[in-house]
Amino acid sequence: xxxxxxxxxxxxxxxxxxxxxxxxxxxxxxxxxxxxxxxxxxxxxxxxxxxxxxxxxxxxxxxxxxxxxxxxxxxxxxxxxxxxxxxxxxxxxxxxxxxxxxxxxxxxxxxxxxxxxxxxxxxxxxxxxxxxxxxxxxxxxxxxxxxxxxxxxxxxxxxxxxxxxxxxxxxxxxxxxxxxxxxxxxxxxxxxxxxxxxxxxxxxxxxxxxxxxxxxxxxxxxxxxxxxxxxxxx
Amino acid sequence: xxxxxxxxxxxxxxxxxxxxxxxxxxxxxxxxxxxxxxxxxxxxxxxxxxxxxxxxxxxxxxxxxxxxxxxxxxxxxxxxxxxxxxxxxxxxxxxxxxxxxxxxxxxxxxxxxxxxxxxxxxxxxxxxxxxxxxxxxxxxxxxxxxxxxxxxxxxxxxxxxxxxxxxxxxxxxxxxxxxxxxxxxxxxxxxxxxxxxxxxxxxxxxxxxxxxxxxxxxxxxxxxxxxxxxxxxxxxxxxxxxxxxxxxxxxxxxxxxxxxxxxxxxxxxxxxxxxxxxxxxxxxxxxxxxxxxxxxxxxxxxxxxxxxxxxxxxxxxxxxxxxxxxxxxxxxxxxxxxxxxxxxxxxxxxxxxxxxxxxxxxxxxxxxxxxxxxxxxxxxxxxxxxxxxxxxxxxxxxxxxxxxxxxxxxxxxxxxxxxxxxxxxxxxxxxxxxxxxxxxxxxxxxxxxxxxxxxxxxxxxxxxxxxxxxxxxxxxxxxxxxxxxxxxxxxxxxxxxxxxxxx
Numbered sequence: 001x002x003x004x005x006x007x008x009x010x011x012x013x014x015x016x017x018x019x020x021x022x023x024x025x026x027x028x029x030x031x032x033x034x035x036x037x038x039x040x041x042x043x044x045x046x047x048x049x050x051x052x053x054x055x056x057x058x059x060x061x062x063x064x065x066x067x068x069x070x071x072x073x074x075x076x077x078x079x080x081x082x083x084x085x086x087x088x089x090x091x092x093x094x095x096x097x098x099x100x101x102x103x104x105x106x107x108x109x110x111x112x113x114x115x116x117x118x119x120x121x122x123x124x125x126x127x128x129x130x131x132x133x134x135x136x137x138x139x140x141x142x143x144x145x146x147x148x149x150x151x152x153x154x155x156x157x158x159x160x161x162x163x164x165x166x167x168x169x170x171x172x173x174x175x176x177x178x179x180x181x182x183x184x185x186x187x188x189x190x191x192x193x194x195x196x197x198x199x200x201x202x203x204x205x206x207x208x209x210x211x212x213x214x215x216x217x218x219x220x221x222x223x224x225x226x227x228x229x230x231x232x233x234x
Numbered sequence: 235x236x237x238x239x240x241x242x243x244x245x246x247x248x249x250x251x252x253x254x255x256x257x258x259x260x261x262x263x264x265x266x267x268x269x270x271x272x273x274x275x276x277x278x279x280x281x282x283x284x285x286x287x288x289x290x291x292x293x294x295x296x297x298x299x300x301x302x303x304x305x306x307x308x309x310x311x312x313x314x315x316x317x318x319x320x321x322x323x324x325x326x327x328x329x330x331x332x333x334x335x336x337x338x339x340x341x342x343x344x345x346x347x348x349x350x351x352x353x354x355x356x357x358x359x360x361x362x363x364x365x366x367x368x369x370x371x372x373x374x375x376x377x378x379x380x381x382x383x384x385x386x387x388x389x390x391x392x393x394x395x396x397x398x399x400x401x402x403x404x405x406x407x408x409x410x411x412x413x414x415x416x417x418x419x420x421x422x423x424x425x426x427x428x429x430x431x432x433x434x435x436x437x438x439x440x441x442x443x444x445x446x447x448x449x450x451x452x453x454x455x456x457x458x459x460x461x462x463x464x465x466x467x468x469x470x471x472x473x474x475x476x477x478x479x480x481x482x483x484x485x486x487x488x489x490x491x492x493x494x495x496x497x498x499x500x501x502x503x504x505x506x507x508x509x510x511x512x513x514x515x516x517x518x519x520x521x522x523x524x525x526x527x528x529x530x531x532x533x534x535x536x537x538x539x540x541x542x543x544x545x546x547x548x549x550x551x552x553x554x555x556x557x558x559x560x561x562x563x564x565x566x567x568x569x570x571x572x573x574x575x576x577x578x579x580x581x582x583x584x585x586x587x588x589x590x591x592x593x594x595x596x597x598x599x600x601x602x603x604x605x606x607x608x609x610x611x612x613x614x615x616x617x618x619x620x621x622x623x624x625x626x627x628x629x630x631x632x633x634x635x636x637x638x639x640x641x642x643x644x645x646x647x648x649x650x651x652x653x654x655x656x657x658x659x660x661x662x663x664x665x666x667x668x669x670x671x672x673x674x675x676x677x678x679x680x681x682x683x684x685x686x687x688x689x690x691x692x693x694x695x696x697x698x699x700x701x702x703x704x705x706x707x708x709x710x711x712x713x714x715x716x717x718x719x720x721x722x723x724x725x726x727x728x729x730x731x732x733x734x735x736x737x
Contacts, residue, residue: 028670028671030669030670030672036670036671036672036697036700037700060257060700061700061701061736062257062270062271062272062701062736062737063697063703063736065270078545080485087392087394088367088372088393088394089365089366089367089394090367090369090370091487092370092543092550092623093487093543093544093545093550094545094550094623094625095545095547095548095549095550095624095625096545101625101626101627102627102628104671105628105667105670105671106670205670223355223408226408227413227487228358228406228408228413232307232351232353232358
């Protein structure tokens with residue numbers, strides 16, 4: 001099995017559901033250990049031709065409650081993105097060219113949150129090694145065009161093909177951050193990491209995302225992924 | 235004393251109240267109810283010596299939302315306000331009213347929004363007190379005329395904050411081709427103004443204290459009385475409303491809109507009593523004074539508009555424009571009064587007074603002439619603008635240019651806020667987050683090209699915790715002209731600080 005096939009299989013297994021919804025607890029930790037918490041609700045729907053739609057509603061804290069973020073993705077095309085800020089009462093179309101930017105102040109970027117195409121990288125199987133007694137493929141992903149990272153090293157569990165760790169290197173080739181994906185649960189036959197921690201080695205900050213109430217294939221309607229629902233809220 | 239009271243209240247609240255007033259959320263299947271809110275203490279320090287001071291203000295905001303299924307929801311936002319800037323005009327009513335311009339907010343309760351929603355597959359219906367947000371530009375939206383504004387701070391508050399909720403019905407219909415929003419506002423809700431003695435009372439509504447004339451009488455003193463609004467009868471003909479059709483076409487969010495109703499901008503009439511008094515019979519010397527009654531005037535307008543937004547590379551482009559039919563512009567009060575009290579007009583009044591004096595046998599030593607000068611210029615006009623936004627990580631920059639064009643401008647009849655038939659405003663906004671969005675710096679500025687005035691609003695917001703925020707900032711205004719939108723407030727520079735506890 002080639003490195004590309006491993007990554008592809010991992011992606012396909014995670015993306016096998018037609019749609020999903022989840023509650024998210026996002027904890028932002030600064031270098032002194034101070035914590036900020038945000039709760040969100042996310043809905044994702046995939047189409048037949050690799051297109052997808054997602055919408056995120058911010059539930060807490062109070063000053064961001066009601067904010068929503070909508071993305072329509074199509075292959076070989078820049079994403080269409082809209083942001084609804086209740087303080088303005090307006091939906092604003094925003095540029096998607098900044099996928100390397102922080103997602104809502106976290107250590108995750110829009111790219112990390114799934115905004116990438118598997119074919120934008122070349123993959124090499126470096127070695128195999130265990131993490132927490134689980135044997136993993138260690139794969140080096142090099143972008144064909146280094147837009148956001150110069151390199152990623154991905155640890156994918158051999159038994160269930162779920163990525164459990166990713167090291168990110170910045171465009172200068174320096175070690176930037178590490179993502180740990182844990183608390184893997186079998187939800188409707190899909191092995192789902194329900195805890196994602198991203199630790200930025202350069203600024204010493206981290207973000208933890210915990211998923212709960214994850215449900216797949218609920219038959220989400222396209223209506224949800226519209227400006228109508230952005231304004232209405234979850 | 236009041237400052238200490240405010241600080242104490244905030245400190246007590248921060249330490250004791252959050253556990254008791256914690257946000258309440260109840261979810262059960264498709265039903266939910268939630269209560270959120272904040273308590274905010276605010277202090278303002280006037281940087282110019284010649285404007286009145288303000289006491290600290292406190293606001294308790296409660297936000298209640300509920301739904302009994304996916305087909306409905308309700309929302310109620312109530313604000314309890316103890317406002318240090320608004321002097322009690324004498325009303326003892328607790329709730330802010332929907333039929334008055336001058337309101338009591340010391341203290342008061344404001345129903346900011348209160349409505350119920352009904353959802354069906356292709357249609358949403360919202361009934362109640364609502365705030366609308368048409369258009370795509372920031373802060374200045376030519377197509378957005380459904381809500382009037384609370385101008386007790388001169389319009390320097392954020393856009394949604396200063397909007398006054400209007401009791402109304404909104405029906406939104408959705409299809410794959412276009413979304414249609416229809417609004418009906420049965421009764422006009424007037425804008426709100428501070429009292430004339432307060433800092434943010436518009437200078438353009440103050441007649442000059444004296445009118446200089448080139449006659450022997452010289453200066454004519456002017457007294458002014460301000461009256462509240464007299465609303466039109468509640469009937470369908472006097473209601474307002476609009477329709478907005480929106481679609482997403484080839485990457486562009488595009489809307490077309492139409493509004494008919496009363497113009498949300500303040501316009502006034504200025505009925506004037508000019509009294510001629512005989513001071514000295516032997517010398518035949520006269521005294522003249524003027525008493526101006528400033529009365530709000532409302533007029534129906536029709537607004538045809540469009541707005542759009544799209545992205546080009548890393549930028550978001552926004553545009554908006556509107557054609558105003560039958561818009562009324564207020565003539566400059568000083569020029570109107572000077573015209574009414576000009577030399578020839580004085581001579582006519584004195585002559586008429588003398589005839590009355592003689593025919594009364596010398597007993598009628600004073601005579602009042604009532605004039606109702608035409609304060610209004612009825613004109614069709616246009617207002618349009620474009621903006622560009624750039625967001626990179628924690629930084630966002632926004633630039634806008636908005637112009638108002640009055641084709642029939644008559645330089646012999648000058649109006650407020652427009653010079654030579656054109657008014658162009660350029661705005662710039664810069665926002666930068668630091669420390670995982672804990673610290674936020676905002677720099678907002680607007681410059682009026684024709685009047686050469688500028689407003690600059692820097693502020694820094696810091697979140698101590700998720701629920702406790704503080705903001706310090708300033709409002710700095712420079713301008714030469716009293717008849718300019720910004721320049722009229724050039725003596726209103728202030729520094730401010732607020733502390734907000736969310737729950």
